Amino acid sequence: MSSMDIGIDLGTTTVIIYCKDEGAVLSEPSVVAVKRKTEEVVAVGEEAYKMLGKAPDRLEVIKPMSDGVISDYSATEVMIKFFLQKVFGGSILKPRVCLCVPSQITGVESRAVVDSAVSAGARKVYLIEEPVAAALGAGLDITHPNGTMIVDVGGGTTDIAVLSLNGIVTKHSIKVAGNKLDDMIIKHMKDFHSLLIGEQTARQIKTEVGCAYPREDDKEVLVRGRNLLTGLPQQITVGWKEIYGAIKDPIDEIVHAAQQVIERTPPELVGDVFENGMVLTGGGSLLHGLDTLLTEKTRIQARIADDPIHCVARGTSMAFDYLDKLYDGFVDTGIKMK
Template identity: 45%
Template sequence: MGFSFFNFLSSDIGIDLGTANTLIYVKGKGIIVNEPSIIALEENTDKVVAVGNEARQMLGRTHQDIITIRPLKDGVIADFEATEIMMREFIKKANVNRMMIGKIIVCVPSGITEVEKRAVRDSAERAGAREVDLVAEAMASAIGVGLEIEEPIGNMIVDIGGGTSEIAVISLNGIVNHTSIRVGGDEMNSSIIQYFKKNFNLLIGEKTAEDIKCNIGSAYKLDEEIKTEVKGRDLVDGIPKTIEISSAEIREALSDSINAIVEAIKLSLERTPPELASDILDRGIILSGGGALLKNLDARLREETSMAIHVAEDPLTCVARGCGKILDEPEKYEKVILRHRRSA
């Protein structure tokens, strides 16, 4: 009786624990938290200074006693303790009492190892979960988009996140084939930073690179090219300076990352059984994740694959919305939960 009463009071939550952003879905309330996966801590005491948006504002602007940490890299946990603290802080922001957390569903890249899955489970348990289930990001994204994953029909989803790009062909509640590459928004930011170093001897920060990518980055030529001013530090004489940059130059900076995603999609299509391939030809490829917002990425993929490309509605929240549907209808989506496999 006590247990069922606790179940009634407890909050089940879904977490899209992304390299760039963390989203928290609380059952019955929807997406409550959508903030950058960044935490600022005091160097000596590990006391939390800021988390999420406030911590992002501090990136590259802290003194020696405060460190800003991005605890996830390439879609997996790079700093276990910082991840646990960050999850706890985000759960607090979602107004969920730590003592009243029931189940936590966490989305993970489909290519991660059992050890990396264990780290995610442990982090969620230490953040207060009584039960932890893992779901592949691509599957959660497909559910969030509203695809009929239980039907014997092929669906292809391309989820471009901060750390990884997940490409999956889904049918009958399962992933028929998946390709997970460690290229995403972070890799694009790094490419922009390197481009400025190499071509302009200008050092820019990570936050500036991301702003440039979001404002004028593109994967295919624009109807009207955009220009913007960029501030950074001159590597030759060491003083700050401003230069003007065009969207065509940023497209060149991003070309390697875009090419890697294009090749991964082609490889995935090559591996797809012919019946499912014909379904995908009819239905097209769905783009989700923050990377889907890159200007004209759909046009570039359309040209490369000669297939219909659909950008999901609100692509940033697809995975979190998928988590929500799994929490709301656990029996329907029971088969998509990743089971723990013991290594032989």
């Protein structure tokens, strides 16, 4: 590892570690599996994710991150330690670590993130707000007095901001994103088909036929689960129109949040945003038609960034170049390992 400065996108769904010189060096699910009685760690990341919905009673499969913040501190510490060890191996030097956090994270939540990273072996820890990291990772120039709008749709949160002159002018964060869409699909299948499905199946349905704007095709997907009435396995075919209706409410919340940010933005910067458009990042931005819907509802041209899934992680790794430049959105915690 040539660089000891790394950026970590500590996402609700996926942890991505990015080194500026080498790109993404790790991308694994935010999942930890432990033994219930002894709390001994059995698996982390990809191996633990394979156990979701399939683990025996003696094992507990934990998602340490919920809605973009830590819900299980010990599991988060274990997860970060495991991933840092996997990336850095037996390196004697400890890395400086920059982690992204939702734009409306509380002080207590921020401290928990920092403590976990320090306990995991970081030499020094910085925090950067997700919209700023996403903008940097998407290649946007936020140094000029020219308004730039970013919409980062992750797993647990959607973070929206207008940036200018190295700072955040207006911002909003809602706990509605990819995981909420999965939950709505699970609920829909249960309520309308009496079919119980898991998170992995819901995510597959979302990926294959989910949409935020009406599709022009008749795409369908085969769904397998357990019938709640008979208790037996069942498979049905579901089309995009059904899933479109199932996830419409959370999609509307994302659109409304974007409209709120625009309404609170100074008129001069709104003009800039209208000219420059808004940029979508995060895995949720790949939902079919989300860019089209935002364009229609806000009258601002929306486009998906190149490699949107890695934008936040890439921007987080780039943040070390902006330590003395950003007016806000970037926090030096001042914590060092002795």
